[in-house]
Structure formats: structure tokens, C-alpha cells
Amino acid sequence: MKKKIAYVALSADILHEGHINILKTASKLGNVVVGLLTDEAISTYKKIPYLDFKQRKTVIQNIKYVTKVIPQKTLDYVPNLKYIKPDFVVHGDDWKTGIQKKTRGKVIKILKKWSGKLVEPKYTKNISSSKIKEKIYEAGISPENRVSRLKRLINVKKIVRILESHNSLTGLIIENLKINKKKEYLEFDGMWSSSLTDSLTRGKPDNQAVDYSTRISGLNEILDVTTKPLIFDADNGGRLEHISYLVKTLERAGVSAVVFEDKIGLKKNSLFEDQKKTKQDLIKNFCKKITKAKNAKISDDLMIVARIESFILGKGLSDAIKRAEAYSKAGADAILIHSKEKNPKEIFSFSKKFNKSKFKKPLIAVPSTYSKTSETMLIKNGFKIVIYANHLLRASYPAMQDVAKKILLSKRSFEVEKKISPIKEIISLIK
Ligand code: SPV
Numbered sequence: 001m002k003k004k005i006a007y008v009a010l011s012a013d014i015l016h017e018g019h020i021n022i023l024k025t026a027s028k029l030g031n032v033v034v035g036l037l038t039d040e041a042i043s044t045y046k047k048i049p050y051l052d053f054k055q056r057k058t059v060i061q062n063i064k065y066v067t068k069v070i071p072q073k074t075l076d077y078v079p080n081l082k083y084i085k086p087d088f089v090v091h092g093d094d095w096k097t098g099i100q101k102k103t104r105g106k107v108i109k110i111l112k113k114w115s116g117k118l119v120e121p122k123y124t125k126n127i128s129s130s131k132i133k134e135k136i137y138e139a140g141i142s143p144e145n146r147v148s149r150l151k152r153l154i155n156v157k158k159i160v161r162i163l164e165s166h167n168s169l170t171g172l173i174i175e176n177l178k179i180n181k182k183k184e185y186l187e188f189d190g191m192w193s194s195s196l197t198d199s200l201t202r203g204k205p206d207n208q209a210v211d212y213s214t215r216i217s218g219l220n221e222i223l224d225v226t227t228k229p230l231i232f233d234a235d236n237g238g239r240l241e242h243i244s245y246l247v248k249t250l251e252r253a254g255v256s257a258v259v260f261e262d263k264i265g266l267k268k269n270s271l272f273e274d275q276k277k278t279k280q281d282l283i284k285n286f287c288k289k290i291t292k293a294k295n296a297k298i299s300d301d302l303m304i305v306a307r308i309e310s311f312i313l314g315k316g317l318s319d320a321i322k323r324a325e326a327y328s329k330a331g332a333d334a335i336l337i338h339s340k341e342k343n344p345k346e347i348f349s350f351s352k353k354f355n356k357s358k359f360k361k362p363l364i365a366v367p368s369t370y371s372k373t374s375e376t377m378l379i380k381n382g383f384k385i386v387i388y389a390n391h392l393l394r395a396s397y398p399a400m401q402d403v404a405k406k407i408l409l410s411k412r413s414f415e416v417e418k419k420i421s422p423i424k425e426i427i428s429l430i431k
């Protein structure tokens with residue numbers, strides 16, 4: 001008689017005795033087929049796994065209770081169950097409540113079609129991958145691990161969501177904010193170290209008056225208390241001769257991507273209307289910078305990003321494309337195409353063309369002025385990373401100004417109490 005089949009779906013990023021218990025139970029019922037959740041499937045409801053699909057597969061298929069491993073591409077079991085028609089599905093009884101309740105209902109319904117059975121061993125108490133992961137996060141992250149996370153996110157997520165961080169507190173907001181909205185799990189994937197907000201928080205203009213050493217010292221403070229990847233805005237990188245030192249320092253700190261912009265001369269923020277005095281670098285010279293940066297880094301995972309300012313300077317699409325292809329050939333791992341228009345027309349015309357090029361690389365958008373453009377639209381138009389480049393600073397400035405004004409006018413602080421964090425909350429914000 002043909003041996004029965006028992007199906008078990010697993011993420012299996014961090015294995016513990018709970019998993020083994022499930023697999024052992026399943027193996028007593030028949031041949032165990034593991035539906036191993038793909039990185040993409042996992043990223044729809046929690047952080048991407050530490051180990052990628054291939055690594056997790058190697059571990060699982062070598063467990064003695066397992067007969068076969070197949071990918072499960074969605075959280076929903078139904079497509080795989082329809083395909084395999086297992087006699088049993090085995091899952092810990094913890095999913096009877098909480099977010100997995102619906103998935104469980106669907107499993108029961110589909111199993112009925114071929115008289116399959118759901119077997120639910122008692123959940124192993126006091127052990128869960130999430131708890132182990134929390135402990136790992138508390139211990140921090142190695143620079144190597146942080147550097148590599150951005151590339152993995154690009155491979156797994158439809159779009160990688162980055163928010164500006166100008167100090168440790170803003171880093172912690174990005175690190176910890178999680179929202180479960182209906183079926184969707186939402187979080188920021190990483191941080192943007194912005195030259196604009198790094199300058200403004202120090203009361204200086206965004207013209208490189210704040211030197212790299214100062215910025216890197218702030219950066220290290222952010223990295224001290226976070227684990228998510230960080231993209232560093234390096235302006236134009238300074239002199240060619242200095243670029244390799246900058247890249248090495250940033251890599252050692254754990255930065256995942258360094259963005260160089262193709263402008264020369266005294267730096268002026270790209271969002272100013274008047275760009276008359278701003279000059280763009282020669283393609284040839286900027287390519288040298290990219291190559292220099294590429295040669296300086298040690299890890300394959302650190303991304304060198306070329307930022308194109310053609311649209312900012314009123315040059316057209318063909319100039320932007322010509323530069324993108326040259327920078328990509330010179331070794332850029334991604335292209336940031338900047339714009340200060342109110343709508344995304346020009347950057348979408350760029351992505352349409354560049355994504356057909358044989359030199360195509362992942363595209364980054366910075367929708368500061370075209371903020372009506374949604375992530376869905378960016379995905380549709382072929383962008384892989386979105387950077388919200390200045391929003392936490394822009395949020396805090398009017399709030400602080402308002403409170404300062406009110407105290408001045410009221411000649412006491414009672415009137416602002418309702419608008420600010422209660423003392424009780426602020427003193428215990430950092431545990
Ligand atoms: C920054 O945030 O510093 C940037 C983006 O470089 S922009 O301000 O638009 O130039």
C-alpha cells in the first residue's frame with residue numbers, strides 16, 4: 001500500500017525542539033512533505049528570515065523525519081495542498097487563535113475534499129522562534145550581517161522602504177515601528193542618513209559644512225542601537241583620492257549602501273528651485289569615482305549607488321539614460337534617479353527606458369516633491385527602493401517650534417502639556 005503523506009509548512013529560520021516535535025509527529029503518520037515558506041512569502045507577514053531559502057532547505061531536508069521539501073510560495077496553504085492532496089496536515093495547536101486562525105479554517109475546508117485530516121500537536125511551551133529572534137536583536141547585529149541585509153531585501157520585497165534617520169532616537173522609531181493592517185504587515189526596512197537632515201540638525205546648510213567625520217560619528221550612534229540596514233548619502237564623495245577611505249570607514253561601520261551624486265563644486269541641496277550655479281560632473285570623471293568606490297570595498301554585499309542629477313539640472317531624459325548606462329557599466333550596483341518635479345512623469349519615463357536597457361540596475365526613488373506618488377505606483381513603474389528622505393526632521397521641527405512659542409506666550413509650560421510626551425512616558429522610553 002502506498003505510504004500516506006503528511007504535510008507540514010515551516011519557515012524554519014531558527015529551528016527548535018517545537019519544530020522537531022511537529023516533524024516527528026508527522027513522520028508517524030506517513031512520508032513528511034515540508035512546504036518551506038519562501039523568503040517572499042515570509043516577508044509578507046514578518047521580517048525576512050536570517051537564512052535564505054536555499055540555506056533553510058539544506059537544513060530541513062537533512063532532518064531524518066523529512067522525506068521531501070517543496071517551496072510554499074504563499075502564506076496560504078491551499079495551492080500546495082491542492083497539488084499534493086496530503087492525507088494529513090500537521091500544525092501546532094497555537095494557530096487556533098490569532099492571525100493564523102483564518103489560514104487554519106481554509107486548510108480544514110480544503111482537506112475535506114479528499115477526506116484529509118488536520119493533526120494539531122500541543123504547542124511546545126516557552127519556546128518560539130520570535131522569542132529567540134528578540135534575544136538575537138537585543139544582542140545586536142554584526143556589521144557584515146547588516147551590510148548584506150539590503151541586497152537580500154531587494155531580492156525578496158516588492159519595494160524596500162527607507163526612512164530618514166538623523167539620530168539614535170529616530171533610528172529607534174524606524175527599528176521598532178510595526179503595524180499589522182488587515183492582512184498586511186508593515187514596517188520600514190531601513191534608514192537613510194541624509195546630508196540635508198544631518199546638516200540641519202547641526203544648524204548648518206546642506207553644503208558639506210558638516211564634514212564626514214562628524215556625520216560618521218552620528219551614524220555610529222544610530223548603528224549602536226539599531227539592526228536595520230542604512231543607506232548613506234555621501235554627497236559627491238569629495239575628492240577622488242579620498243573616496244576609498246570613506247567607503248572603507250562606512251563599510252566597517254556596517255553601512256549597506258553608499259550613494260554618490262554626480263555633481264561638482266560647492267554643494268547645494270537638489271530641492272532648491274535655482275540650480276544655476278550647480279554643475280554636473282563629466283561622465284568620465286564620475287565613472288572613475290564609482291570604480292574607485294567599488295574597488296575600495298571588501299564585501300560583495302555593500303552597494304555603491306550612483307545618483308543622477310540630470311533632471312534636477314533641467315537636462316533631459318537622454319542625458320539621464322546616457323549617464324545611467326555609463327555609471328552602471330562602471331560598476332554602480334543601483335541607480336538613484338532624482339527629481340524635484342511635483343509629479344513622477346520624468347522619473348517614470350526614465351524607469352521605463354532604463355529597465356529595458358542591458359545595463360539595468362535596481363532603481364531608487366526619492367519622492368520628496370512628488371509625494372502623492374504611492375509605493376504601488378513606484379513598484380508598477382519598476383522601482384525597487386523608496387527613500388522618504390527628510391520626513392522625521394520635518395515632523396519634529398514644527399512641533400518643537402510650536403511648543404517653544406506657546407511656552408513663551410503663556411509664560412509657563414502647563415499649556416503645552418497635552419501636546420508633548422508625558423514625563424512618565426519619556427523617562428521610561430528607553431528601557
Ligand atoms: C538628502 O536627504 O540629503 C538628499 C536628498 O540628498 S535631497 O534633499 O532631495 O537632495
Ligand code: MG
Pocket residue numbers: 194195196233235
Ligand atoms: Mg543630500
